[in-house]
Amino acid sequence: MEQRTARAADQPSGAARPGCGPARPHDGPAVPVPDAADARRAIPRTDHLLRDPRLSPAVDRLGVGVVKAAVREAQQRARDGGIPPEQVLQTALALLPGTASGLRPVLNATGVLLHTNLGRAPLSAAARQAVQEAAGPTDVELDLATGVRARRGRSALAALRDRVPAAGAAHVVNNGAAALVLAATALAAGKEIVVSRGEMVEIGDGFRLPDLLVTTGARLREVGTTNRTTAADYAAVLGPDTGFVLKVHPSNFRITGFTCSAETAELTGLGVPVVVDIGSGLLAPHPALPEEPDADTQLRAGAALVTASGDKLLGGPQCGLLLGDQDLVRALARHPLARALRVDKLTLAALEATLTGPPTPTALALTADPVRLRARAGQLAETLAADGLDVRAVDSRATVGGGGAPGVTLPSAALSLPGPYAAALRTGRVPVVGRLEAGRCLLDLRAVPERDDARLAEAVREAGPAGKGRA
Structure with a gap:
C-alpha cells in the first residue's frame, strides 16, 4: 500500500494515470484506499481459532471436523464481505450445531x-433419559444375579404385556412393516395370505403392502371388492394352502357409503390364524379415537396375532410390535429372520420407559x-x-x-x-x-x-x- 502510494505521488503533475485521466494541477497527495485483500489478511487462521479457549470445549463435545466446518464457513463469510474479520470467532460459535449429528431438532x-417427515412421535423425557442411561454397557442380555445370558429386552417385553392383558406374549422388531414381514415369512412362506381387496393399501413413500408381502414367498389371495368384503368371502377360499387370514386397518384413508367389512370376531372360527395389522399402535381403546382399532380389543376378539408400530399413537421409538398367542409369538421370535429384524438396546430402553413412564407428548x-x-x-x-x-x-x-x-x-x-x-x-x-x-x-x-x-x-x-x- 505504501509503495503504491509513493509511486503515484512521484509521477509528474501532468502525467496520465491509468484509469484516472490527466492529473490536475490542484491534485494533492494520493490518499490510501482500503484494500479488500488487506482485510482478508486480517481473517484469523484456522489453527489459531481451533486453539481458542472459547472453541476448544466445542472440539471436545462435537469433534474437530464439525468445529472446523463452522470455522471455515465463518471465514468464508468474512472473505465475501458479509462480516468483518473480528467477528469470525463469534460467527463460528453461532454456527456450531447442538450435536455432532446432522439431524436438527425442530x-x-x-x-x-x-x-x-419429522420423525413421528417425540419421545417423553423419561424415554430420553432411559436412552441416555442405556448408551453405555447394560444388562440387555445378561442376568446380573446369576451371571448367565438372559432373554434380550425382557423387562421391556414384560412392560408391553402388562399394557395389553389379552396378549399371551410379545416380541419387538425394528418397525411395523418388519413385524408383518416376520409374520408372513414364518406363517405363510409358500402358502396363501387371504386379504380383502379393500385392504391392499399403500403405506407411504410408494411402499405397497402387496409388494411387501410377496417378498416373503407368500401368495396373496384377494377376496371381496374394494368397498365390500364379508366373512363368507374369506371362508369360500380357505384351504390347505392357507397360511393365515390378514386384516389390515386402512389407516391413511377412508371408504364411505355402500361398504361392508368383516370384523375380526367373524373370522376367528374359520380354522386358520387371523393376523390383524392395526397400524397406529393404539394398545387400548381411546375416548378421543372411538373408531381406531386397538391391540387389546382385537386379541379379545380372537386374533391370533396383532402387529403395530411403536412410534405412532403409543408415542414411543420406531419399532414393530407383535402381540398374541404365546406359542405363536415365541415361534416368531425364534425364526431366523427375527435376528435380522431385532432392535437395539436404545430402542428397548425407550420403549420400556414409554410404556411405564408418564404420559407421552403424543398422549x-x-x-x-x-x-x-x-x-x-x-x-x-x-x-x-x-x-x-x-x-x-x-x-x-x-x-x-x-x-x-x-x-x-x-x-x-x-x-x-x-x-x-x-x-x-x-x-x-x-x-x-x-x-x-x-x-x-x-x-x-x-x-x-x-x-x-x-x-x-x-x-x-x-x-x-x-x-x-x-x-
Whole structure:
C-alpha cells in the first residue's frame, strides 16, 4: 500500500494515470484506499481459532471436523464481505450445531401430531433419559444375579404385556412393516395370505403392502371388492394352502357409503390364524379415537396375532410390535429372520420407559384442551403484535397423522402469519415447521408443548423484519 502510494505521488503533475485521466494541477497527495485483500489478511487462521479457549470445549463435545466446518464457513463469510474479520470467532460459535449429528431438532407446528417427515412421535423425557442411561454397557442380555445370558429386552417385553392383558406374549422388531414381514415369512412362506381387496393399501413413500408381502414367498389371495368384503368371502377360499387370514386397518384413508367389512370376531372360527395389522399402535381403546382399532380389543376378539408400530399413537421409538398367542409369538421370535429384524438396546430402553413412564407428548397433544390452546395462541399473538409483527390468533384443526385415525380432526388454535414466514421459520436458528393455508403461515399449537412457547415466539421474531441479519 505504501509503495503504491509513493509511486503515484512521484509521477509528474501532468502525467496520465491509468484509469484516472490527466492529473490536475490542484491534485494533492494520493490518499490510501482500503484494500479488500488487506482485510482478508486480517481473517484469523484456522489453527489459531481451533486453539481458542472459547472453541476448544466445542472440539471436545462435537469433534474437530464439525468445529472446523463452522470455522471455515465463518471465514468464508468474512472473505465475501458479509462480516468483518473480528467477528469470525463469534460467527463460528453461532454456527456450531447442538450435536455432532446432522439431524436438527425442530418445533412441530404443522398441526399433525405424528408427522412422518419429522420423525413421528417425540419421545417423553423419561424415554430420553432411559436412552441416555442405556448408551453405555447394560444388562440387555445378561442376568446380573446369576451371571448367565438372559432373554434380550425382557423387562421391556414384560412392560408391553402388562399394557395389553389379552396378549399371551410379545416380541419387538425394528418397525411395523418388519413385524408383518416376520409374520408372513414364518406363517405363510409358500402358502396363501387371504386379504380383502379393500385392504391392499399403500403405506407411504410408494411402499405397497402387496409388494411387501410377496417378498416373503407368500401368495396373496384377494377376496371381496374394494368397498365390500364379508366373512363368507374369506371362508369360500380357505384351504390347505392357507397360511393365515390378514386384516389390515386402512389407516391413511377412508371408504364411505355402500361398504361392508368383516370384523375380526367373524373370522376367528374359520380354522386358520387371523393376523390383524392395526397400524397406529393404539394398545387400548381411546375416548378421543372411538373408531381406531386397538391391540387389546382385537386379541379379545380372537386374533391370533396383532402387529403395530411403536412410534405412532403409543408415542414411543420406531419399532414393530407383535402381540398374541404365546406359542405363536415365541415361534416368531425364534425364526431366523427375527435376528435380522431385532432392535437395539436404545430402542428397548425407550420403549420400556414409554410404556411405564408418564404420559407421552403424543398422549398430551391428543388430549390437549382447546380452550387452553386458544389462550396460548392469544397470548403469543398479543406479545408478538406488540413487537410490530403481522400476527393474529386463529382457530385451527389438527390431525393425528402417521397413518392413524383417518378423517379425524381435533380442535386447535394457531398463530397466523404472512406466507413468507413459512420458509424463514424452517431455516431459522430454531427451525419451526408450520403449514400454509390460504396464503398464510399457520403455526398450530396442539403438537407444540407449552414449555416451548417462548422458543416459538423468539423464532418468529428472528424470522420477522426485526430479526433480519441476525447471526
